[in-house]
Amino acid sequence: MFDVSNQAVNEVLAGRATRVAITLTPDGGVRVAVDGPGVPFEDNADLDGPGLRAQLTQTYVGPRTLGRDAALVGWLHVGLFVATALSSRLTAEVRHGGVRKVQEYVRSVAVAPPAEVGPADDSGTVITFWPDADIFETTQVSSDTLVERFRELAFLNRGLDISLSDERRPAQSRSVQCRFLGGARDFVAFLDQHAGTPVDPETISFERQDERMAGTMEVAFRWRNTQEERFRTFANSHPTLAVSTHDLGFRDGLAAAVSAYAREQRRLTASDPDLQAGQIVKGLTAVVSVKLDHPEFEGATRGALANTAVQACVEEATREHLGHWLREHPKRAEAVLGRILHDVRRD
Template sequence: MTESGNPAQPANVSVNEYTAAHIQVLEGHEAIRRRPGMYVGSTGERGLHHMVYEVVSYAVDEHMAGHADAIDVTITADGGIRVADNGRGLPVEAEEPTGTSAVERELTELNFGSQPHTGYGVSGGLGGVGLCAVNALSSRLTVEVRRDGHRWTQEYRKGVAVTALTRKEETSEHGTTIAFLPDAGIFETGRFSFAALSERLQELAFLNGGLAVSLTDERPQRPVRHHHPDGLRAYVARLNPYPASHLHSPAIGFESENESRTISVQVAMQWNIWSPGELHSFANSTRTREGGAHEEGFRTALTDLVNDYARRHGMLSADDEDIPAGAVREGLTAVVSVKLAHPVFEGSTRTRLRNPDAGTYVEEVVRTHLTDWLDHHQKEAESIVRRILRATPPR
């Protein structure tokens, strides 16, 4: 951490490939204030917290692009939020013919397109709308950029710039800090939940191994820091906390990326003897609570593999019916995370993933890696199948 309170800058940071030319402009931001629920889900606590997640999502994008390893989130004493990262910093140069800085364009214009916040092969958040939505729904917002050898600042009120982007003192740091106060005239509540924010930030640390995420509350002082190099295995360990109940240890974990580098998959899973089963799925670090193609691919491969293993090892006879999908997942705690260059979601809050290629690739990866694990861990595999058979309803 630097003396200014910003995360330390990782070595070998490159800023040249991320410029104002990457940002595509389609329309202004007034629609956001007229219909906030379309952009952040609600005007209640859920929407209030979604504002934080949108700013954090930009910082996570910087991490996934290889340019940041720390994010610091603070609930400020006045009830606002400050998010600082040690990435490259938002682009500050002006673009012709408007002469508007790239920072201002990102914070005031809806940038829908195939590559939001571009420079990124994978991006989370609202797909080019997130920072603009946060700005439009805030009574005030301040952005600080550390880039190109200087610190730059700009202030906004209700989405409108009230100062120009101003170059300040020299600095060798890189990164972006955004501080905002949600508009009390829009939101039904202005109080952030430390517990809810901490839960989501820890989730992001699990999903992005190597990323350190801290949360500080200045209302009382309650700092926490989440850092999970073991990634999804650590996530499963948290979800599945009773070692004596585990049918195998450690959790099964694997990851893969396709040849074109447009889809990557991470999976961690562990069976136990006590729970009915729990599956958490994510796309670009966003929780897909309604599932989608990636969950379907996982479930299809899992059901087929367990049935195949049971038949190959004489645990099911030729006359037995297949074990149903629900029984296969009995006692299974699993996390499936996909990161895609071109995600397609249903709904404004991105709760269901539609990409068929994601389902196909997840199914392929699970078949390859889980088959290998089952074949090399026969004792544990047989214990798992016996647990599943006991959970299979009689037919």
């Protein structure tokens, strides 16, 4: 499922399309439609990569790395082939050059070559597949899980337009569209919508490109009057674990900036130790997203980002930006620092 939708999202992020629409159909199928010029079935010189037929039938087609803005980079990925292999039936429709072509597969085998079935007054690519009940214990797809993931992608890729329609039960059909222009700032607001009141209403955020890590970072965070921390970290739009280098760098940057400001304001004495990240993140909601040309992952599930340069780059950027924010907003800074020191002394 996600291999097909990620492929469509990559078309948008690469600038070849503008929107993705996923539909759960009444007969148990999943339809993934993306606009744009449509991907021709056959390879040709105008394509930046393989044709659709190759994508549907080959496990490896073209370069592995799709670039820092791609939704799926650095993970085990076999592309559209996985949908062909795991579906009892799959149809591919391409509207390109005023012509509509369709090809059908049954349990990985093409029924016939791609065939013209009529004219097309628009363009795009549609993949519809039916998960194979002989392979999966259940072929039911959770719409809530899909919405959560598509919402993440829309937050992390500003302006991405992706929708999900669940038509499996006509009397209870639902449709959700995800498109956010505020990026990580909107993500923080979403995570905080049922939390306590903010220590300061402003969401602190920044974006930076750093060629030392061959990528970009987008960070947004704010403190709330709660003990719970909400951390979400991503690398090339994939969720990552707390041991990832960008997460560690962000926490180090927070600790350095707040400790330095506390000393400037004489809220820490010369004999007081620096504040630690664990003391500062209580009540913090944060989204840290990096997009890298060459992400490296480790761990049993390859869920931890391992690029060593990322930690120092994110630490430096966080320390500098938060340090400037604290000095430029003394009243707001006092509310944040007062909250942190109160918790530290209480503990």
